[in-house]
Amino acid sequence: MVRLLALLTAFAAGLATAVAQQPQQLQPPTQQPKPSQQQPQQPQPRVDNPSNLRAIPDGPGKRVAELQGLDKVTARTQRFYAPVGETTRFGTLGITVGDCLVNTPDAPPEAAAYLTIIDHKPGQPEQKLFAGWMFASTPALSAMDDGVYDVRVLACTMTQGSSPAK
Numbered sequence: 001m002v003r004l005l006a007l008l009t010a011f012a013a014g015l016a017t018a019v020a021q022q023p024q025q026l027q028p029p030t031q032q033p034k035p036s037q038q039q040p041q042q043p044q045p046r047v048d049n050p051s052n053l054r055a056i057p058d059g060p061g062k063r064v065a066e067l068q069g070l071d072k073v074t075a076r077t078q079r080f081y082a083p084v085g086e087t088t089r090f091g092t093l094g095i096t097v098g099d100c101l102v103n104t105p106d107a108p109p110e111a112a113a114y115l116t117i118i119d120h121k122p123g124q125p126e127q128k129l130f131a132g133w134m135f136a137s138t139p140a141l142s143a144m145d146d147g148v149y150d151v152r153v154l155a156c157t158m159t160q161g162s163s164p165a166k
Contacts, residue, residue: 062158067153084098095116
């Protein structure tokens with residue numbers, strides 16, 4: 001009997017909480033002005049898009065995606081930099097970074113890169129394994145599915161180095 005009473009009390013408390021959290025009913029719309037009286041509407045910024053991703057700010061060096069590759073046959077992992085707009089090799093893969101974005105400083109850290117990955121196995125035609133955005137914080141969200149290789153984005157950054165002498 002005590003258990004039943006405790007269960008009913010917990011259920012009533014949960015129900016009261018759910019009712020308190022329900023959204024308020026919207027008020028009926030006010031009378032709209034006639035079309036001839038309406039002012040031209042300017043597009044409002046979207047507030048349902050929480051994305052704070054932006055291109056890496058310009059600075060010295062080259063924009064690059066820091067990637068990590070895994071060769072599943074040899075269990076070899078390697079971190080490497082792939083410049084934006086260029087193709088980088090990892091094993092038989094050709095990895096082209098189309099763009100690399102980072103979050104604004106006021107948002108949680110995140111990096112996303114648009115990658116096109118093509119397998120160049122000797123004696124076989126090229127095979128596109130992946131084309132799309134990969135996110136550093138959630139690599140499984142859009143992962144490359146291959147039996148031999150795994151590639152993931154670690155960060156987007158600028159390479160540091162001196163420019164060639166003129």
